[in-house]
Amino acid sequence: MANIKSQIKRIGTNEKARKRNASAKSAIRTASKKVRLAVEAKDLEKATTLLNSAFRLIDKSVSDGIQHKNTAARQKAELSRLVNSLK
Numbered sequence: 306m307a308n309i310k311s312q313i314k315r316i317g318t319n320e321k322a323r324k325r326n327a328s329a330k331s332a333i334r335t336a337s338k339k340v341r342l343a344v345e346a347k348d349l350e351k352a353t354t355l356l357n358s359a360f361r362l363i364d365k366s367v368s369d370g371i372q373h374k375n376t377a378a379r380q381k382a383e384l385s386r387l388v389n390s391l392k
Contacts, residue, residue, distance in 0.1 A: 326371050333362050333372075333380070340384050349391045356388050 307313050336359035343352035363380055366372040 329362070329366050329369070329371050333359070333366060336362050337380065337384060341387060344387045344391060347391060349388070352388045352391060356384055359384055 307316060336355065340352055340355045340359050343355050360381055363372070363377045367374050367377045
């Protein structure tokens with residue numbers, strides 16, 4: 306355990322950020338799963354709506370520094386490909 310005051314504060318800050326990042330990544334995975342399930346059910350309208358909400362979460366994660374922009378682009382491309390396969 307650190308005994309330097311600034312390092313103790315930094316450990317706490319890092320832990321809060323870790324939890325926030327884990328929550329955001331989990332939300333993205335859940336949104337992606339919902340899109341996939343809608344595609345499997347061949348429900349284009351629902352899949353499109355869920356795709357928009359997933360895109361919003363993915364874009365926010367990039368702007369918040371949680372994900373790299375290329376990771377986000379890959380995720381969005383994969384989801385778009387799935388939804389476009391219904392059209």
